Amino acid sequence: MGKSTCSDKNGLKKGPWTAEEDQILIDYILKHGHGRWRTLPKNAGLKRCGKSCRLRWTNYLRPDIKRGKFSPEEDEVIIQLHSVLGNKWSAIAARLPGRTDNEVKNYWNTNIKKKLLRMGIDPVTHTPRLDLLELSSLLSSSLYNSAPNPTGFTGSIGPMFNPNLLSIATAFMSAQNKNMEDSNPECIQVQNQQVESYQGNQFQNPVQICPTSSSSSTVMSHILQANSNYFSANYSANTLPNLWQLDGNVNNYSKSFFPMQNYAYRHESNQSIISSSADQNHTCLNENILSLNPFGSILSTPSSCSTPLNSSSNTYVNNNGAGSAAEDIERDSYCSNMLMFEVPNGRLNVNGCL
DNA sequence: AAGGGTAGCAACCGCCTGTCA
DNA sequence: ATGACAGGCGGTTGCTACCCT
Numbered sequence: 001m002g003k004s005t006c007s008d009k010n011g012l013k014k015g016p017w018t019a020e021e022d023q024i025l026i027d028y029i030l031k032h033g034h035g036r037w038r039t040l041p042k043n044a045g046l047k048r049c050g051k052s053c054r055l056r057w058t059n060y061l062r063p064d065i066k067r068g069k070f071s072p073e074e075d076e077v078i079i080q081l082h083s084v085l086g087n088k089w090s091a092i093a094a095r096l097p098g099r100t101d102n103e104v105k106n107y108w109n110t111n112i113k114k115k116l117l118r119m120g121i122d123p124v125t126h127t128p129r130l131d132l133l134e135l136s137s138l139l140s141s142s143l144y145n146s147a148p149n150p151t152g153f154t155g156s157i158g159p160m161f162n163p164n165l166l167s168i169a170t171a172f173m174s175a176q177n178k179n180m181e182d183s184n185p186e187c188i189q190v191q192n193q194q195v196e197s198y199q200g201n202q203f204q205n206p207v208q209i210c211p212t213s214s215s216s217s218t219v220m221s222h223i224l225q226a227n228s229n230y231f232s233a234n235y236s237a238n239t240l241p242n243l244w245q246l247d248g249n250v251n252n253y254s255k256s257f258f259p260m261q262n263y264a265y266r267h268e269s270n271q272s273i274i275s276s277s278a279d280q281n282h283t284c285l286n287e288n289i290l291s292l293n294p295f296g297s298i299l300s301t302p303s304s305c306s307t308p309l310n311s312s313s314n315t316y317v318n319n320n321g322a323g324s325a326a327e328d329i330e331r332d333s334y335c336s337n338m339l340m341f342e343v344p345n346g347r348l349n350v351n352g353c354l
Numbered sequence: 355a356a357g358g359g360t361a362g363c364a365a366c367c368g369c370c371t372g373t374c375a
Numbered sequence: 376a377t378g379a380c381a382g383g384c385g386g387t388t389g390c391t392a393c394c395c396t
Contacts, residue, residue, distance in 0.1 A: 016364070016390080038381070054382075055365065087385065102364080105385075110362050 013047045017056055021046060025053055026061055059102045066098025070107055078104060078112060083126040 013021075028044035034057060037050030046053060059065075070078070074096055081092045089101035089108075096104065108123075116123040 014366075036381080050381085051367095052365075058383095059364075090384065101384075106363050109386095 011047065012041075012049050012052075014052070017048075017060075021048065022056070022061055025056060029057060029061075055102075059100045062100075064098055065100065070099075070111075074099070075112060078108060079116070079126075082108065082112075082123075086124075 017025075024044055024046055028040065032043075034040070034054070037054040040046075040050055041048045041053050044053075048056075077095060078092055081095060085091050087105075089105040093099050093101040093104045113123040116126075120128055122128070
Protein backbone atom coordinates (compact mmCIF):
# COMPACT_ATOMS: atom_id res chain seq x y z
CA MET A 1 0.00 0.00 0.00
CA GLY A 2 3.01 2.20 -0.19
CA LYS A 3 3.06 2.60 3.50
CA SER A 4 6.30 3.88 4.89
CA THR A 5 8.28 1.42 6.88
CA CYS A 6 10.97 1.66 9.47
CA SER A 7 13.57 1.20 6.80
CA ASP A 8 12.32 4.28 5.03
CA LYS A 9 12.92 6.49 7.98
CA ASN A 10 16.27 8.11 7.73
CA GLY A 11 17.97 9.06 10.90
CA LEU A 12 16.23 6.46 12.99
CA LYS A 13 18.34 4.06 14.92
CA LYS A 14 18.33 0.37 14.17
CA GLY A 15 19.87 -2.65 15.77
CA PRO A 16 20.10 -3.70 19.37
CA TRP A 17 18.43 -1.61 22.00
CA THR A 18 20.48 -0.06 24.73
CA ALA A 19 19.51 -0.17 28.38
CA GLU A 20 18.94 3.56 28.19
CA GLU A 21 16.49 3.24 25.33
CA ASP A 22 14.73 0.43 27.13
CA GLN A 23 14.29 2.55 30.19
CA ILE A 24 12.93 5.47 28.21
CA LEU A 25 10.41 3.21 26.53
CA ILE A 26 9.39 1.54 29.78
CA ASP A 27 8.98 4.84 31.55
CA TYR A 28 6.91 6.27 28.77
CA ILE A 29 4.59 3.29 28.48
CA LEU A 30 4.12 3.00 32.21
CA LYS A 31 3.17 6.63 32.28
CA HIS A 32 1.09 6.93 29.11
CA GLY A 33 0.27 3.38 28.15
CA HIS A 34 1.04 1.84 24.82
CA GLY A 35 -0.66 2.25 21.50
CA ARG A 36 -0.20 4.94 18.89
CA TRP A 37 3.14 3.40 18.21
CA ARG A 38 3.89 5.71 15.34
CA THR A 39 3.87 8.79 17.49
CA LEU A 40 5.18 7.10 20.59
CA PRO A 41 8.92 7.30 19.83
CA LYS A 42 8.70 10.97 19.03
CA ASN A 43 6.76 11.69 22.18
CA ALA A 44 9.08 9.56 24.25
CA GLY A 45 12.20 11.01 22.71
CA LEU A 46 13.40 7.85 21.07
CA LYS A 47 15.13 7.74 17.73
CA ARG A 48 13.34 4.57 16.78
CA CYS A 49 10.42 3.83 14.54
CA GLY A 50 7.14 2.93 16.16
CA LYS A 51 7.27 -0.58 14.94
CA SER A 52 10.62 -1.15 16.52
CA CYS A 53 9.27 0.23 19.81
CA ARG A 54 6.26 -2.01 19.66
CA LEU A 55 8.34 -5.09 19.00
CA ARG A 56 10.77 -4.23 21.74
CA TRP A 57 7.92 -3.81 24.17
CA THR A 58 5.91 -6.85 23.21
CA ASN A 59 8.81 -9.20 22.81
CA TYR A 60 11.12 -8.11 25.54
CA LEU A 61 10.14 -5.33 27.88
CA ARG A 62 6.60 -6.26 28.79
CA PRO A 63 6.50 -6.96 32.51
CA ASP A 64 4.64 -10.24 32.14
CA ILE A 65 7.25 -11.79 29.90
CA LYS A 66 8.48 -15.08 31.19
CA ARG A 67 12.17 -15.62 30.75
CA GLY A 68 14.23 -18.75 30.83
CA LYS A 69 14.12 -22.16 29.35
CA PHE A 70 10.97 -23.74 28.07
CA SER A 71 9.69 -26.49 30.28
CA PRO A 72 8.87 -29.96 28.93
CA GLU A 73 5.22 -29.11 29.46
CA GLU A 74 5.57 -26.02 27.33
CA ASP A 75 7.34 -28.10 24.71
CA GLU A 76 4.39 -30.41 24.56
CA VAL A 77 1.91 -27.60 24.30
CA ILE A 78 3.85 -26.05 21.48
CA ILE A 79 4.12 -29.30 19.57
CA GLN A 80 0.51 -30.14 20.08
CA LEU A 81 -0.75 -26.72 19.12
CA HIS A 82 1.57 -26.56 16.16
CA SER A 83 0.18 -29.82 14.86
CA VAL A 84 -3.22 -28.19 14.85
CA LEU A 85 -2.49 -24.56 14.12
CA GLY A 86 0.67 -24.71 12.07
CA ASN A 87 2.92 -21.67 12.19
CA LYS A 88 0.38 -19.52 13.97
CA TRP A 89 2.90 -18.41 16.51
CA SER A 90 0.76 -15.79 18.07
CA ALA A 91 -2.05 -18.26 18.58
CA ILE A 92 0.35 -20.74 20.09
CA ALA A 93 1.96 -18.11 22.28
CA ALA A 94 -1.44 -17.05 23.51
CA ARG A 95 -1.71 -20.45 25.17
CA LEU A 96 1.62 -20.07 26.87
CA PRO A 97 1.46 -17.39 29.54
CA GLY A 98 4.45 -15.13 29.46
CA ARG A 99 5.74 -16.38 26.14
CA THR A 100 5.77 -14.26 23.01
CA ASP A 101 5.13 -15.37 19.49
CA ASN A 102 8.67 -14.45 18.56
CA GLU A 103 10.06 -16.51 21.39
CA VAL A 104 7.92 -19.50 20.52
CA LYS A 105 8.87 -19.18 16.88
CA ASN A 106 12.56 -19.01 17.68
CA TYR A 107 12.30 -21.90 20.08
CA TRP A 108 10.51 -23.96 17.51
CA ASN A 109 13.07 -23.28 14.83
CA THR A 110 16.10 -23.84 16.99
CA ASN A 111 14.98 -26.68 19.21
CA ILE A 112 11.73 -28.48 18.61
CA LYS A 113 12.00 -28.66 14.87
CA LYS A 114 15.37 -30.32 15.06
CA LYS A 115 14.20 -32.60 17.81
CA LEU A 116 11.28 -33.81 15.72
CA LEU A 117 13.51 -34.34 12.72
CA ARG A 118 15.83 -36.43 14.79
CA MET A 119 12.86 -38.47 15.88
CA GLY A 120 11.96 -39.07 12.26
CA ILE A 121 8.94 -36.83 12.40
CA ASP A 122 8.23 -34.20 9.84
CA PRO A 123 7.96 -30.97 11.83
CA VAL A 124 5.51 -29.45 9.39
CA THR A 125 3.07 -32.29 8.99
CA HIS A 126 3.81 -34.01 12.30
CA THR A 127 3.85 -37.27 10.46
CA PRO A 128 6.69 -39.69 9.96
CA ARG A 129 9.33 -38.50 7.59
CA LEU A 130 8.11 -39.46 4.16
CA ASP A 131 11.52 -39.46 2.63
CA LEU A 132 12.89 -42.26 4.74
CA LEU A 133 9.68 -44.19 4.92
CA GLU A 134 9.13 -44.18 1.24
CA LEU A 135 12.61 -45.20 0.47
CA SER A 136 12.00 -48.23 2.61
CA SER A 137 8.67 -48.75 0.96
CA LEU A 138 10.30 -48.60 -2.36
CA LEU A 139 12.93 -51.09 -1.44
CA SER A 140 10.40 -53.56 -0.18
CA SER A 141 8.02 -52.99 -3.03
CA SER A 142 10.84 -53.78 -5.40
CA LEU A 143 11.24 -57.01 -3.55
CA TYR A 144 7.66 -58.07 -3.50
CA ASN A 145 6.01 -56.48 -6.43
CA SER A 146 5.76 -59.82 -8.13
CA ALA A 147 2.93 -60.57 -5.74
CA PRO A 148 0.21 -58.14 -4.90
CA ASN A 149 0.96 -56.16 -1.83
CA PRO A 150 -1.67 -57.34 0.60
CA THR A 151 -1.85 -53.98 2.25
CA GLY A 152 -1.51 -51.74 -0.73
CA PHE A 153 1.25 -49.24 -1.02
CA THR A 154 -0.98 -46.31 -0.41
CA GLY A 155 -2.95 -47.96 2.30
CA SER A 156 -2.89 -47.20 5.95
CA ILE A 157 -0.43 -49.95 6.65
CA GLY A 158 2.99 -49.74 5.23
CA PRO A 159 4.79 -52.28 3.19
CA MET A 160 6.52 -55.22 4.73
CA PHE A 161 10.12 -54.75 5.42
CA ASN A 162 12.86 -55.59 7.73
CA PRO A 163 12.76 -53.26 10.73
CA ASN A 164 16.36 -52.54 10.03
CA LEU A 165 15.75 -51.71 6.45
CA LEU A 166 15.12 -48.09 7.11
CA SER A 167 18.45 -47.89 8.79
CA ILE A 168 20.09 -49.76 6.01
CA ALA A 169 18.54 -47.49 3.47
CA THR A 170 19.73 -44.53 5.43
CA ALA A 171 23.21 -45.88 5.46
CA PHE A 172 23.05 -46.46 1.79
CA MET A 173 21.82 -42.97 1.22
CA SER A 174 24.58 -41.59 3.29
CA ALA A 175 27.13 -43.56 1.41
CA GLN A 176 25.60 -42.45 -1.83
CA ASN A 177 25.71 -38.89 -0.68
CA LYS A 178 29.32 -39.20 0.19
CA ASN A 179 29.88 -40.80 -3.12
CA MET A 180 28.39 -37.86 -4.91
CA GLU A 181 30.46 -35.51 -2.86
CA ASP A 182 33.49 -37.37 -4.03
CA SER A 183 32.36 -36.83 -7.62
CA ASN A 184 32.70 -40.47 -8.45
CA PRO A 185 29.36 -41.75 -9.68
CA GLU A 186 30.52 -45.25 -10.37
CA CYS A 187 31.89 -46.16 -7.02
CA ILE A 188 30.12 -46.05 -3.71
CA GLN A 189 32.43 -45.77 -0.81
CA VAL A 190 31.11 -47.26 2.36
CA GLN A 191 33.57 -47.07 5.14
CA ASN A 192 33.50 -49.64 7.89
CA GLN A 193 30.00 -50.75 7.21
CA GLN A 194 28.29 -54.04 7.35
CA VAL A 195 25.01 -55.37 6.19
CA GLU A 196 24.08 -58.34 8.23
CA SER A 197 22.47 -61.17 6.41
CA TYR A 198 19.35 -62.46 8.03
CA GLN A 199 19.23 -66.16 8.44
CA GLY A 200 17.00 -68.11 10.70
CA ASN A 201 15.92 -65.97 13.59
CA GLN A 202 18.72 -63.53 13.83
CA PHE A 203 21.16 -61.46 12.00
CA GLN A 204 24.43 -63.13 11.56
CA ASN A 205 27.49 -63.41 9.40
CA PRO A 206 27.89 -59.79 8.60
CA VAL A 207 28.28 -59.11 4.95
CA GLN A 208 30.99 -56.62 4.41
CA ILE A 209 30.20 -54.01 1.87
CA CYS A 210 33.29 -53.49 -0.13
CA PRO A 211 34.65 -50.28 1.27
CA THR A 212 36.09 -48.88 -1.85
CA SER A 213 35.12 -50.78 -4.93
CA SER A 214 31.55 -51.84 -4.37
CA SER A 215 29.04 -50.35 -6.73
CA SER A 216 25.86 -48.91 -5.42
CA SER A 217 23.96 -51.69 -7.08
CA THR A 218 25.99 -54.20 -5.14
CA VAL A 219 25.11 -52.44 -1.94
CA MET A 220 21.49 -52.47 -2.88
CA SER A 221 21.73 -56.14 -3.64
CA HIS A 222 23.02 -56.81 -0.15
CA ILE A 223 20.34 -54.71 1.38
CA LEU A 224 17.57 -56.29 -0.56
CA GLN A 225 18.85 -59.78 -0.01
CA ALA A 226 19.05 -59.16 3.71
CA ASN A 227 15.50 -57.96 3.69
CA SER A 228 14.34 -60.83 1.61
CA ASN A 229 15.85 -63.32 4.01
CA TYR A 230 14.37 -61.52 6.93
CA PHE A 231 10.93 -61.43 5.47
CA SER A 232 10.75 -65.00 4.36
CA ALA A 233 12.07 -66.19 7.69
CA ASN A 234 9.58 -64.28 9.74
CA TYR A 235 6.35 -63.79 7.93
CA SER A 236 3.89 -65.76 5.97
CA ALA A 237 0.90 -64.32 4.22
CA ASN A 238 -1.17 -64.99 7.32
CA THR A 239 1.16 -63.43 9.79
CA LEU A 240 1.83 -60.07 8.30
CA PRO A 241 3.15 -57.75 10.92
CA ASN A 242 1.71 -54.40 11.62
CA LEU A 243 4.77 -52.31 11.36
CA TRP A 244 2.88 -49.13 11.96
CA GLN A 245 2.63 -49.52 15.62
CA LEU A 246 4.62 -47.94 18.31
CA ASP A 247 6.13 -50.58 20.45
CA GLY A 248 5.99 -48.50 23.57
CA ASN A 249 9.70 -48.26 23.96
CA VAL A 250 10.93 -44.76 23.58
CA ASN A 251 14.28 -46.11 22.53
CA ASN A 252 12.81 -47.69 19.46
CA TYR A 253 11.50 -44.70 17.66
CA SER A 254 13.98 -44.91 14.91
CA LYS A 255 13.22 -48.55 14.39
CA SER A 256 9.46 -48.36 14.60
CA PHE A 257 7.13 -47.02 12.04
CA PHE A 258 4.30 -44.73 12.77
CA PRO A 259 0.78 -44.90 11.45
CA MET A 260 0.23 -42.29 8.82
CA GLN A 261 -3.14 -41.23 10.07
CA ASN A 262 -2.89 -41.22 13.78
CA TYR A 263 0.27 -41.57 15.67
CA ALA A 264 1.84 -40.84 18.94
CA TYR A 265 5.21 -39.72 19.99
CA ARG A 266 6.77 -38.95 23.27
CA HIS A 267 8.51 -36.02 24.60
CA GLU A 268 12.11 -37.01 25.02
CA SER A 269 12.25 -36.15 28.65
CA ASN A 270 8.99 -36.95 30.26
CA GLN A 271 7.60 -39.79 28.20
CA SER A 272 4.10 -38.42 27.95
CA ILE A 273 2.39 -39.16 24.73
CA ILE A 274 1.09 -36.55 22.38
CA SER A 275 -1.37 -37.65 19.78
CA SER A 276 -2.09 -35.97 16.56
CA SER A 277 -3.89 -36.43 13.32
CA ALA A 278 -1.83 -36.49 10.22
CA ASP A 279 -2.34 -34.13 7.40
CA GLN A 280 -4.20 -35.98 4.73
CA ASN A 281 -2.66 -34.22 1.83
CA HIS A 282 0.64 -35.96 2.10
CA THR A 283 -0.47 -39.27 0.76
CA CYS A 284 -0.33 -37.92 -2.76
CA LEU A 285 3.36 -38.57 -2.88
CA ASN A 286 2.78 -42.28 -2.89
CA GLU A 287 0.75 -42.13 -6.04
CA ASN A 288 3.47 -40.29 -7.83
CA ILE A 289 6.08 -42.69 -6.71
CA LEU A 290 4.24 -45.72 -7.96
CA SER A 291 4.41 -44.54 -11.50
CA LEU A 292 8.06 -43.75 -11.50
CA ASN A 293 11.13 -45.69 -12.20
CA PRO A 294 12.58 -46.97 -8.95
CA PHE A 295 15.32 -44.77 -7.60
CA GLY A 296 15.07 -42.21 -10.32
CA SER A 297 14.51 -38.95 -8.46
CA ILE A 298 11.44 -40.43 -6.98
CA LEU A 299 11.71 -39.08 -3.53
CA SER A 300 10.07 -35.77 -3.66
CA THR A 301 11.32 -33.31 -1.17
CA PRO A 302 8.90 -32.51 1.59
CA SER A 303 8.38 -28.85 2.01
CA SER A 304 9.51 -29.10 5.55
CA CYS A 305 12.93 -30.29 4.72
CA SER A 306 14.51 -27.49 2.91
CA THR A 307 17.89 -27.84 4.43
CA PRO A 308 19.84 -30.88 5.38
CA LEU A 309 20.67 -31.64 8.91
CA ASN A 310 24.24 -31.45 9.80
CA SER A 311 24.58 -35.10 10.05
CA SER A 312 27.93 -36.53 10.75
CA SER A 313 27.53 -38.88 7.82
CA ASN A 314 29.00 -41.50 10.07
CA THR A 315 26.63 -44.04 8.73
CA TYR A 316 25.83 -47.51 9.82
CA VAL A 317 23.75 -50.37 8.64
CA ASN A 318 22.51 -52.62 11.34
CA ASN A 319 23.16 -52.00 14.95
CA ASN A 320 20.59 -54.52 16.06
CA GLY A 321 20.36 -53.27 19.60
CA ALA A 322 23.84 -51.90 19.80
CA GLY A 323 24.28 -48.21 20.29
CA SER A 324 22.00 -45.68 21.85
CA ALA A 325 18.62 -44.60 20.64
CA ALA A 326 20.00 -41.13 20.27
CA GLU A 327 22.59 -42.45 17.90
CA ASP A 328 19.91 -44.25 15.95
CA ILE A 329 17.87 -41.13 15.68
CA GLU A 330 20.81 -39.05 14.70
CA ARG A 331 21.81 -41.41 12.00
CA ASP A 332 18.33 -41.77 10.66
CA SER A 333 17.96 -38.09 10.21
CA TYR A 334 18.71 -37.10 6.71
CA CYS A 335 16.97 -34.70 4.50
CA SER A 336 15.26 -35.86 1.42
CA ASN A 337 17.65 -34.17 -0.89
CA MET A 338 20.19 -36.62 0.32
CA LEU A 339 17.85 -39.38 -0.69
CA MET A 340 17.75 -38.48 -4.31
CA PHE A 341 19.96 -40.87 -6.08
CA GLU A 342 20.30 -43.17 -8.98
CA VAL A 343 21.35 -46.74 -9.36
CA PRO A 344 24.05 -46.37 -11.91
CA ASN A 345 24.39 -49.97 -12.90
CA GLY A 346 20.84 -50.78 -13.81
CA ARG A 347 17.52 -51.12 -12.15
CA LEU A 348 16.16 -53.57 -9.70
CA ASN A 349 14.18 -56.50 -10.82
CA VAL A 350 11.55 -58.36 -8.89
CA ASN A 351 14.04 -60.08 -6.70
CA GLY A 352 15.92 -57.02 -5.88
CA CYS A 353 18.83 -58.08 -8.02
CA LEU A 354 20.45 -55.82 -10.48
C1' DA B 355 45.43 -19.90 22.39
C1' DA B 356 43.34 -18.95 18.13
C1' DG B 357 40.31 -19.38 14.51
C1' DG B 358 36.45 -21.35 12.24
C1' DG B 359 31.86 -23.21 12.69
C1' DT B 360 27.46 -23.38 14.82
C1' DA B 361 23.38 -22.44 17.66
C1' DG B 362 20.42 -19.30 19.80
C1' DC B 363 17.90 -15.32 19.75
C1' DA B 364 16.84 -10.31 19.30
C1' DA B 365 15.55 -7.46 15.85
C1' DC B 366 14.19 -6.33 11.28
C1' DC B 367 11.46 -6.71 7.03
C1' DG B 368 7.64 -6.90 4.12
C1' DC B 369 3.12 -8.21 3.72
C1' DC B 370 -1.51 -8.53 5.42
C1' DT B 371 -5.78 -7.26 7.83
C1' DG B 372 -8.80 -4.34 10.41
C1' DT B 373 -10.44 0.18 11.36
C1' DC B 374 -11.82 4.66 10.53
C1' DA B 375 -12.56 8.99 8.24
C1' DA C 376 -16.05 2.59 -1.95
C1' DT C 377 -11.58 4.14 -1.05
C1' DG C 378 -7.31 5.28 0.96
C1' DA C 379 -4.43 6.02 4.97
C1' DC C 380 -2.96 4.35 9.08
C1' DA C 381 -2.10 1.16 13.07
C1' DG C 382 -1.05 -3.02 14.42
C1' DG C 383 -0.17 -8.00 13.78
C1' DC C 384 2.05 -11.76 11.63
C1' DG C 385 5.49 -15.06 9.79
C1' DG C 386 9.90 -15.30 7.69
C1' DT C 387 14.57 -13.84 7.63
C1' DT C 388 18.83 -11.68 9.04
C1' DG C 389 22.70 -10.73 11.64
C1' DC C 390 25.04 -10.52 15.98
C1' DT C 391 27.11 -12.95 19.74
C1' DA C 392 28.36 -16.54 22.72
C1' DC C 393 29.81 -21.00 22.76
C1' DC C 394 32.02 -25.15 21.03
C1' DC C 395 35.31 -27.76 18.60
C1' DT C 396 39.57 -28.61 16.35
